[in-house]
Amino acid sequence: MNLDISRWRHVFKLDPDREIGDEALDRVCLSGTDAIMVGGSTGVTFDNTVELLARVRRYEVACVLEVSDEEAIVPGFDLYMIPVVLNAARAEWVTGRHQRAIRDYGAMLDWSLVVPEGYVVLNASSTVAQLTEADTELGDKDVAAYARLADKLLRLPVLYIEYSGSFGDMALVKRAAASLQQARLFYGGGIDGPERARLAADAAHTIVVGNAVYDDLAGALATVAAVKG
Template identity: 30%
Template sequence: MTVSRWLHSVAEGLASGVAQAGVLDANPVPRSWRHVTKLDPEPAKRLPLCYPAYLAHTDAVSVGGSTGVTPTTTEDTFRLLEFASPPAIHEPSAPTHVTDRTLSESAFLAVPEVLNGTSEALVGTLGEGIAALREDLIAARLDRHLPGWLSGRLTPHVAPLLSAHVLNRALFEAYIIQNPESAAAREAGVTAADVLSPTEARHRALAADAHLESEVVYVEYSGTYGGEAATEVIEAVAPELNWARLWYGGGLRTCEQVRAVRDAGADAVVVGDVFHEIAEAETDLYRRLEGAFDGEPTLDRIETWLDDAVAVADTAAAQYLSTTPVDAPVHRARTLLATSLLIRRTLDPVLAADASPARAARNLDAAIDDESLSRSFLSALAEGTQENGSGLPVTHLPVR
């Protein structure tokens, strides 16, 4: 083959590959995901009372955290998400956080790979997770469903195959952690010396995309907005990704910040801290509301009170919603904050054992007209306020 024919053949192959890439996108992470909400199962980080209504404006929910997280708190978070519409991703920080329930109720199991951390963060943690999946979770499942004599013989051979199947369905998130003061950095061994320049980030992202085949490259500032430094990294990384989605997370509170990150090339933004802060604001507002009315407040009266007592645009509710595609985020925040206060007021008699959960659920259903807050959700919420109730795990909600 002459050089000219060889060059022509290569050019045709490249053109064909580019054309196919434009049509066929095999990455299981939907390209349409533009906004992801991060939920931390840590007991201290609660969800807003009206969380299904807030989450109706996000594309997906990612469940994961590092401080005080247990299998129980993780499963409780997934129980809450039964009443929310977006698909859920489970991003465990320890192998024991993966359970039968989390596997069955999550759209994806996400495996973090820290590109600028220690080798333990990239390889050791993954190896530990695979071992736990194979030797604990899957082995226990086989023991439950097979006779003892058969389980002992089959488990050593079947468990590796089943664990490989689970991993084949998993997402791999290649993290570039840029805030060395964050909990994520401490977990991964990322120090100030490990913060990457745009060029270094580009090189790591190329490896993640072309060799590791990570479904997501995640530029993470963890609680702090990265500003110009973050957008420079995103601009360096975005053009190099053929397979992976590019996500940014860290300190997002305004539509302007979200626009800057997306304009730089991020496929999706991840918002977490400000979402949990809504629950704290609800508790504070409820304390301020007590004694503000004679008689029973209505939704309209509470909204009017909010207008007089609070700068709604400055609340965590409005800030979170401003990062989503929702129209009129301040107006929506005002309605949802008022709804949460009305729910809390209606549940107070149940907490005091002066009313039944069924009665509270009927009152809520009659007072609240929001399609994202279903009757089943309101009933489960009322039941959950009772000790040993069968409803929602209210330890994660600002009720008590």
């Protein structure tokens, strides 16, 4: 089991609010991916998160929770990734919800398991963009500036560029990655097969494959070998 995010090249993201059969989950968890990330923008509850964690725990693969709702924080994950949406118009997605969660749960947290991640959301039609009222009209220089802000000012270990459902501008992603020195760039959005996986992996340090697991499992599974060989 690999818990060193600096060595991750490929991650599958599973949504507790979407159904995945036992056979499909078996193939995903035994695919050779570096980690399973559990999370979603809506419909994530304590109960469906616990259920998915229990199923993934049967496998020797790192399992991390990307926290989107403090009510759905479940003990037992290997790591807890906390999104800070840098281009959100609503402050609650930058510090507001985080402050409330720390107020209620901070004394119980094992901070060695917490990984903050700076999010830049770029697909205006995505649920996460609408929920956070993200400013998605950003050019290369804007995103590179967010990358430096995350890397140098906030000292975040991860910058996550999220196109959520559409395949993004890899030149923009590559420029953002080149702006980082200590942070790792995660890319997610529209990776539906090996060709896009290779393109994304050439631009980013780590790729995250989500929707394809539910829409085209064979294509999703092929992304692992495309990236990791």
